[in-house]
Amino acid sequence: MGEWTYEKAGVSIERADAFVEYIRERVKALPKQALLFGSFASGLKLTGYKSPVLMLTTDGVGTKLKIAQAVGVHNTVGIDLVAMNVNDLLTTGATPIAFLDYIATGRIDLEVMKALMDGIVEGCRLAEVALVGGETAEMPDFYPEGVYDLAGFCLGVCEEEDLITGENIKAGDVIIGLPSSGFHSNGYSLIRKVLQDRGISYEDSFEGRRVWEVLLEPTRIYLQEVRALKSSGIRIKGMAHITGGGIPGNLVRILPEGLRAVVEKKKIPKKILFDWIRDLGKIQEEEMFKTFNMGVGFMVVVGKEDMPTALGVVPSSFVCGFIEEGKKDVVIV
Template sequence: MDRLTYKQAGVDIEKAESFVEFIKDKTKELKTQAILFGSFASGVLLEGYKKPVIMMTADGVGTKLKVAQQMNVHHTVGIDLVAMNVNDLITSGAKPLGFMDYIATGKLNLDVLKKVMEGIIEGCKLSEMPLVGGETAEMPDFYPEGVYDLAGFCVGVCEEDELITGKNIKPGDVLIGLPSSGFHSNGYSLLRKVLELKRIDYETYLEEFNKTVGEILLEPTRIYWKEVKALLEKGIQVKGMAHITGGGIPGNVVRILPEGTKAVVEEKSIPMNPIFHWIQKLGNIEKQEMFRVFNMGVGFVLITDQTNAEKVLSEIPDAFIFGFVKSGERSVEIA
């Protein structure tokens, strides 16, 4: 029997090492650099805090990856990966400190993974934080060739007494929405099922949107850090924040409501994004299910009092009021 090598078993160490060198080179584009990047562990300096609380998130991109891989478009899901983590993190009022990625694939394809990494780097730029490190796992016989999976991890910091928890939300406060860029990274199993049943492929051109179906589906998730940062730096009081992901507006806003408060969402006050009407009609999906699965055009929610609401609207041009808080059983009502 010939002598076996790791490469013959399906794992190419040299290719993996060249990908690491590519990542090291790309991270030089970031304003903030990690300490000991490329070592066994990496980090960032933590300065200027009196009683810091370290906040952490972990998330992925879900079956949006199947769309990206079928279309051979990989840059955008890298942005999505960062966005899904950063948008969760900043709901606490924490400043993003660093990001880490995990990429698993059956066989390393450097051209594909470099595009993914370029998207991750772009997401880090938009979030004003360094890529601290990560892991790329080549796993033959586990993932089919041409398939990869992504996971992301984000760390942030906030002063303990400045954490935004939602505990001070009370009746009379208002809901302020920040528009989404589209479907973001949730509901893709339902989206793909509707398209499959209607026999619509990703290359189908939709005149009303001047885009293909695939282009609509692969629009990157919007990152809200710069808007939140502006509010924090100007001392505009926000009582609670929610990132609208799986579970939609009802499933995510309820997470920040104290007992005895109910959020009322005024559907007519949400600026209409026609892609949601398009998929609802195409799939004959009930309104309740639409709001439970998709963000419906609202990617991020702020809750504050009337006085600070006006300040938020003046600071963020595309923000809008779309509901209010009242007394009641802890829940979210779509009116």
């Protein structure tokens, strides 16, 4: 075979460099710019805070990526990557300011990587964060060609006194839901198994769209809704991003001891796709609520007196439960 090179081993520095240059050009359009972008480390100026607290999150997209790779549509999962991290960060009261990505793949396909980056940049635009850097790892002996995985990292900042911890939640408080755009980025291992078991193709039709279009609907980013609530002057007592574990597994994380959340399922706006996957897979209701967001992508706990204002500043929001005394838990009624 002759002399070995890194290129012959499956790793192309030239493709990687071309992708970095593409990213460098794309991020110029973002409203926030990084310092020393493309260097060994980069960051942002931090001004306007008296007692700043830095908050950080990391998350991925999960097996939703397998659907993107199966149908050759890669930009929407880039938005998902940003959304999963930014929404987690928002629950703390911090303002997201910077994002980094990690892409691992068997071989850098420039067109696929560009589509992914287009989605990440769009997510950063929607979240109003700077893309300050990242890493693209080409590992031919680890990932098969055509396969990639994503991880994201988000940095936010707020005044220490403005952290939202859930410690002020009390009995009588109200739970307000913000609608999801669909499955978001959770439950896809179950979804894929159900569709496979029932012989349903991603190209089949569902409610006038192809199945893959429904499944690849990007995760909603709740920056504007949370900003509106914070700007309204109401006291936000707790916030939960409804991801893996569903409503019970996520809402419970912000409850103090001695309080339980009661979620009223009849008050959650119906989304037919959840009924669709439930019926296809003969999935029990408890399992549905444990796996999926069920149409609620984000939850906010406020005092009863602040409920009218909260509903007014976020017209898509709805009351879906309340807090009462009891063993720390979330019950669906």
